[in-house]
Amino acid sequence: MIEIRNLTKSFGSNLVWEDVAFDIEDGETVAIIGRSGCGKSVLVKHLNALMYPDSGEVVIDGKNVFDLEYVELRKMRQRFGVLFQGSALFDSLNTFENIAFPLRYFSELDEAQIKQKVEEALEMVNLAGTGDRSPAELSGGMRRRVALARATILQPDFLIYDEPTSGLDPQTSDEINQLIISMAENLNITSIVVTHDIHSVLKIADRVAYLEEQKLYWHGTVEELRKSDNKKLIDFITASEYQIRS
Numbered sequence: 122m123i124e125i126r127n128l129t130k131s132f133g134s135n136l137v138w139e140d141v142a143f144d145i146e147d148g149e150t151v152a153i154i155g156r157s158g159c160g161k162s163v164l165v166k167h168l169n170a171l172m173y174p175d176s177g178e179v180v181i182d183g184k185n186v187f188d189l190e191y192v193e194l195r196k197m198r199q200r201f202g203v204l205f206q207g208s209a210l211f212d213s214l215n216t217f218e219n220i221a222f223p224l225r226y227f228s229e230l231d232e233a234q235i236k237q238k239v240e241e242a243l244e245m246v247n248l249a250g251t252g253d254r255s256p257a258e259l260s261g262g263m264r265r266r267v268a269l270a271r272a273t274i275l276q277p278d279f280l281i282y283d284e285p286t287s288g289l290d291p292q293t294s295d296e297i298n299q300l301i302i303s304m305a306e307n308l309n310i311t312s313i314v315v316t317h318d319i320h321s322v323l324k325i326a327d328r329v330a331y332l333e334e335q336k337l338y339w340h341g342t343v344e345e346l347r348k349s350d351n352k353k354l355i356d357f358i359t360a361s362e363y364q365i366r367s
């Protein structure tokens with residue numbers, strides 16, 4: 122479980138948000154939404170202490186991540202996988218090597234074990250047999266799936282998705298949404314999804330955190346979001362061109 126306790130962050134005189142507090146339960150999928158520049162990325166960078174707050178805590182399994190010393194911090198960070206916006210694959214490596222990269226860097230597995238793990242991962246994202254293709258030979262949706270296989274290859278407890286469906290057509294977005302759901306279920310991953318895609322939020326999220334006015338403006342389940350009469354929240358959702366009540 123991740124407990125976000127009264128986090129406040131500013132850069133110089135620019136207050137990003139203050140007093141942000143909510144919990145992320147094990148195995149659930151939480152979507153972080155809000156307009157551009159509201160501090161979604163800054164917030165997720167606090168979860169694994171890539172950024173430090175002005176005040177507040179992020180407590181994972183009882184320990185404040187901002188208090189961890191080097192060795193523990195490294196271990197904690199290894200519990201996180203990240204799916205970067207735009208996939209961020211290495212163009213010079215083929216699909217197999219992209220997925221194998223974290224294993225070569227962080228594990229002691231031998232070549233046969235790496236091969237087995239990568240092939241299982243390719244199968245999980247429905248890309249069996251494409252290991253020798255280069256990223257340039259893949260469609261946007263396929264690249265996203267390779268990135269997902271790479272992000273989960275070290276079996277993280279927590280997976281941060283940065284705009285997982287941006288730039289994809291609706292059908293391919295749905296394939297990625299489906300994969301995010303099955304990753305969460307099959308690998309028992311706790312997912313934190315930063316997104317502007319409200320359709321995706323309604324499909325994959327258990328709970329939603331809405332940043333606005335430099336604070337956590339609204340927080341609740343997707344069911345509560347559907348029923349909410351919070352005007353700002355509805356305006357934001359409507360502006361995202363999705364008819365939530367349809």
Ligand SMILES: Nc1ncnc2c1ncn2[C@@H]1O[C@H](COP(=O)(O)OP(=O)(O)OP(=O)(O)O)[C@@H](O)[C@H]1O
Pocket residue numbers: 132135137155156157158159160161162163164
């Ligand atoms: N390293 C940094 N140094 C200074 N200011 C920063 C830094 N990182 C982010 N900011 C500022 O913090 C604010 C929040 O940025 P952030 O990238 O978290 O927004 P966001 O909600 O993720 O935006 P988008 O939806 O466009 O990706 C912005 O005003 C940004 O300029």
